[in-house]
Amino acid sequence: MITITDLSYDRDETPVLRGVDLTLNAGGVKALIGPNGAGKSTLLSLIARLIPMQSGRIMVDDLEIGACANDVLARRLAILPQASEAAPLLTVRELVGFGRYPYHKGRPTAADREKVEDALATFELQALAERRLDSLSGGQRQRAQVAMIFAQDTDYILLDEPLNNLDIAASRGLMRTLQDLAQHHARTIVIVLHDINYAAAYANEIVAMKDGGIVAQGAPQDVVTEAMLREVYGTAAAVHRIDGRVLVGV
Amino acid sequence: MALALAGMLVALSIISLFVGVIDLSWAALWSEPGAIDLLVVSRGPRTIAVVISGGALAVSGAIMQMLVRNRFVEPMTAGTGQGAALGILLVTLFAPGASILVKMLLASITALGAAVGFLAIVQRLPPVQPLLVALVGLIYGGILGAVVTFIAYQADLLQYVEIWMNGEFSGVLQGRYELIWLVAVVAGLAYLAADQFAIIGMGRTASINLGLNYRQTMVLGLLAISIVTALTVVTVGMIPFVGLVVPNIVARLAGDNLRRTLPLTAMSGAALVLACDIFGRIIRYPYEIPVGTVFGAIGAGLFLWLLHGAKRHVW
Known part of the structure; x- marks a missing residue:
């Protein structure tokens, strides 16, 4: 909490x-x-x-x-660095490995390596594990960043x-x-x-x-209302409810 | 890659032992009594000094590039080396009889001051302009160098200062170079914090996220850079561009994971400076060209090539 x-x-x-x-x-x-x-x-x-x-x-x-x-x-707690902080020249596995730094402080154990492999598998990054971040697309790079945060546990x-x-x-x-x-x-x-x-x-x-x-x-469904949009954003957007889900008209 | 580098370094070291004004052959080692002395007193120390300073300068460049988050800076051109020279000059002026240890200590302190000053300036620059940082570094180093030259000129010590401003290894003899071992120790200790430096290179948010003690790592890195730079300047003089060119080439080929790449950086730096030193010994045989001049010429060319080829990888 x-x-x-x-x-x-x-x-x-x-x-x-x-x-x-x-x-x-x-x-x-x-x-x-x-x-x-x-x-x-x-x-x-x-x-x-x-x-x-x-x-x-x-x-x-x-x-x-x-x-x-x-x-x-x-x-x-972990925070995902913004994508604008440009990629260091690391492989995906190296980047995800740094997620374990708070635990091993520079001396990774077998358990740390296992967590890294686990994160790579969870985010389907095994095929990209040896690729360098600067050779990936923006979406792939972010997936690697999230995998690092995941490994941070x-x-x-x-x-x-x-x-x-x-x-x-x-x-x-x-x-x-x-x-x-x-x-x-x-x-x-x-x-x-x-x-x-x-x-x-x-x-x-x-x-x-x-x-x-x-x-x-x-x-x-309780917070996103036309009244809230008017009060918070000062705009008169319509709010639609479809199958119990909320959709703001733009 | 590591094995190839190590092999090259060993080969260059052996060549270095047998190249110089006095003829020395493998056979002479076993027959002539003076041959071993030559190795122990001159060629051996010289080769060791080149290997250690080349390796350590490359490592300190790599660390500085992580701390500043810019690939185009290195201690010898961004003021740290000039700061060290200033310290030596001040000791010479105000305490001419001081021991080499005092000289070393003061040079380290002024080098640290210069490095901290550079960092303070860089942090006020817009991060989207990586080349601006490099230019500011060159100007900052140039101004500090000019201050050193001016004071030396006023005190009639120009020739004396020249020894430190232009690094060379011909003066390295047994009994006069041993400080350089301390450089190897400091560079080795810095390697223990390789992960910290790699993380700091990823930026402030990433550093805080991973629980890094940002300030402590910064101080540690600056200390390592300053001591390596100052001791190198005190023992052999300034050798520019090693810390710039070598880490960039290694990063291109092997990436930024310093735990894995710093040994490669050290070996490449040692091999490149050793090759330049050997080249300087034979190109105008029996005269010598200082290694700083040889590396400066080669390094400037490599730097230009990096500037042109680096666009895609600029931070």
Whole structure:
């Protein structure tokens, strides 16, 4: 469970987050949505300890962000680096192998190697294992990154707008993978998404943000309404319900 | 690849032992009494010094490229080497009688200061402009080098400073080169942190995600670079481009997994500098051309080739 209490964050004296209180239960896919500048990415970066805490408190189970050692947290939560951080000249197997670094600190054991092979198999990367990342397509490279995060074996996985630059096939593939990780591998996924339709289709829970605060939280069919879109995004989009699923007209 | 490199290095080392102003043949080793002395006092130390400094400079270049996240920097051209020279010059000016250890220590400190300064500048540059970092490095190194030259000129020490600014191995003799073993030790210790340096090269987010102690790794890397650079400058002088060219070629061929590639980088650096040193010994026989000059000429050519061929792999 991720518990956030009275979290505020200012950038250049402009408030980005204003006293956020939020509880994310373990399990499932949680999507953070909201317009640009709502504070979604900042919130995720704070949970991932990518930026320093200013005020408030974030607990990941019993570990407090800002107080807990970096390498302990690395075994509890993982963040997928954005695709824009260009690929190092590593093979897929080498990259996935680095996912075990928080455990072996440079001296991989047989168990670590097994986890790596397991991750390669889970993500159907065996055929690409010896290929270098710079020779792969964007979608394949991201699959390798996710496999690395998987090998890191953390309860929580955070992703910041991972669908940028992915086509529909790669986007659906990634979202299905994340769903599978939540359902069958007991991982909790927290993901910032721009596209509400992806959030509605794949998330178990949606958190809508606006102006540095939480506006709504709940199941997609409860949160994604015409009233919410008007309030959060200021746009009058129609919301369709088909076979119990929610679809925003664009 | 590793075996081929090792074989080449051994072959070059043997050639290096038998090439020089004084004739030395395999047969003479067994018959002439002075032959063994020549090996022990001069050729042996020289060959060892070339191998260690070549290997360590290549390794320090590879580490610096990971810390800065840019493939076009290396300590000898981006100010660290010039910082070391500045330290030596200051000791010479203010404490001329100081021991080699004091000289070494101060050179390491000023080299570290120069490396930290470079890093501070680089972090303010836009990350999307990799060549800008390289240019800033060259200018930064040039300015520090100019400061050294100016002070030396004022103090009438230009000729003295020249010894360090232009690296060469002809002065390497038993009793005057042993510091270089320390360089080998530092480079070896740096290898223990190979995974950390590889992770830091993947970027800040990846480093934090994997629980790396970012600051500690940064400090460790800067220390290794500074000590290797400073001790090399103190014992043989500045040898530019080794740390630039060699890690780039190795990364092209074998990738960025430093745990696997650093030994290749070290062997390639040693072999390339040794080849340049041997070349410098025979091209104007019986005179010598400093290895820094030979490698500078070859390295500049290789660097241009890298700049042109590197577009697809720029970070």
